[in-house]
Amino acid sequence: MDVGPYLPLIAALIALLAGLAIGKAWERYKLRDGRWIDRRKARDSQHYVLGLNFLVSNQIDLAIEELSRAARVDTDALEIHMILGNVYRERGQVSRAIQVHQALLQRPKLTRLEHSYVLLCLGLDYKRGGFVDRSLEAFKEVLRLSPNNHYALLYLQKLHEEQHQWAEAYRIRRQLVDLSGPDTQPRNQAILAFLENALGADALKDNRRADAARHFEAAVHLDSSTTPAYLNLGDVRLLDGDGAGAREAWEQLIEVSPERVHLALERLERLFDQQGVPERFAERCRRFIASRPQDWRARLALGGHLSRSGQPRAALDFLLDALEQNPHGLTVHQAVWTVLLQLDLDRALVQRYIESARDAVFFLDPHVCLKCHYRSTELLWQCPHCHEWNSFVEERMAAARQSFAEL
Ligand SMILES: [Zn+2]
Incomplete structure (x- = not known):
């Protein structure tokens, strides 16, 4: 599965935000030192502005070129070096990113805020490089410096989730819930669940x-609505x-x-x-189908059940109905063929099936993550790509006949 073009852009924006936050802190620092004219030189240089513009338009090589020039204009400019390091990381040059960020940590007179943001960047470098323990350590160190750092908490939660350390992830999520306003409650509740x-x-x-x-x-x-918990x-x-x-x-x-x-x-x-009352299953399915006429899953389940209990004719009716609701479902077609074989490929029934299926287009991976568009054949509760919870929906296509009619 391709990562898609979104991640570097998002990361770059985060880098920008972090950079701007540092810029504020740094401004105060420089003013105290009385050296703000030097700083303006770097910020006003066209290289800096061009670099940021290339960054948001995702032209990474050009961004690196311009930002490197801006950094040379003022070698003290912490934010520029920090962003440069982040860009290296996003390009996959992890050791270079680590080098840049570690060098920044060695600077004397870092403010607490600067220190924690550089550490945050370093934690992300380690994470990207697969050094989980060092990454954890860096994020925890950020929290020692600023206990309410939202980014550090969020990345820590994700790291714990990736390690399947659910209790730690839960504890950190709780902390984030306490820090955030009431408007984020429903989403938070869902993740905690x-x-x-x-x-x-x-x-x-x-x-x-x-x-x-x-x-x-x-x-x-x-x-x-936490389905798997039920x-x-x-x-x-x-x-x-x-x-x-x-x-x-x-x-x-x-x-x-x-x-x-x-x-x-x-x-x-x-x-x-198990309870010896299989007829109650058929009854339950029928009740559900009556309440949700558009549903094909219950029809498929009932069709399979009837076919297994020696009623292929009745099964076929439900399966062909299911096919009408979801002509792209390979499982439905498979179930139909099983039943047709049970009926010795009765010519009239095969004909009926062919007519129902005529305009179907097959597709294999109908589940798609709403957040990152990752596709999956099976229904997943957590996206393996962006790690979002409960973000999968099933893609439904209109029958081919219908879309032709709309053209
Ligand atoms: Zn996803």
């Missing part, structure tokens, strides 16, 4: 079931022999996120089979 769910999954792996259940319950309490909660309850409790959790999932119904249906089918 996913971290609770991850903690529960870890507990379940260690077979600490009571702990696990507590985390899953906390997750849905924090944010009632799944997991049901799984734990079933492991503890509580079939009714499991069913309750999965029914709640269907209620809060009906578009993910198939996840609950897979489990309900197994549960009803």
Whole structure:
């Protein structure tokens, strides 16, 4: 999967922000020293302005050239060197970035703010280079200098998430929640809920079931739309022999996120089979289909169920309906062929299928991350690329016939 053109730009903007913040602090410092004329020389040089412009337009090589010239005009200009280092990092020249930022740390008379921003840059260099421990250390050092540094907290949280250290990530997220205003509450609650769910999954792996259940319950309490927490909660309850409790959790999932119904249906089918009442599964699917006529997943689940319980004719009806709702779904086509084989490839039925599928266009990876556009064949709860929680949606295409009609 290609990283896409967005990351360097975003990083450059962050570098800019950090640079401007440092610029403010540095201005005071220089004024104290009475050397502000030198500083103006660097800031007023066209190289500095050109460099920043190249940076935001993502012309990295030109940016490096101009910023290097600006840095030569005033070798003291901390912000310019800091941005240069960041640009090296984003270009993949990590050791060079580390060199530049470490050299800045050696400067005498750094203010606390300057010190913490240079450390922040260094932490990002280490992170980019894969030196996780050094990166952690740098971000923690930033927090010792300025305990409420939002960036340091955010990067620390991400680092812990990447290491699957959910408890630490959770603690830091809480800190960020306390620091931010009430307007960010819903988003924060959702992230905390996913971290609770991850903690529960870890507990379940260690077979600490009571702990696990507590985390899953906390997750849905924090944010009632935390879909995987309902799944997991049901799984734990079933492991503890509580079939009714499991069913309750999965029914709640269907209620809060009906578009993910198939996840609950897979489990309900197994549960009803175990309990020797498979007909209740078919009944549940029919009830859902009646309430959401556009849904194809429940039809696919029901079709599969009917086909496995020796009712291929009834199965085919639901599957062809599903196909009409989602002509691009390869799983639906596969299920149809299974059923057609069960029916000895009855010519009339095969004909019916071919007509339903005529205008379908196939695609393989229908799940897409809303934040970074990463594509995935399966539904993921955390994006492996940008690490955002719950950012995947399923891409739906209009039937080919429909889009031709619109042209
Ligand atoms: Zn993403």
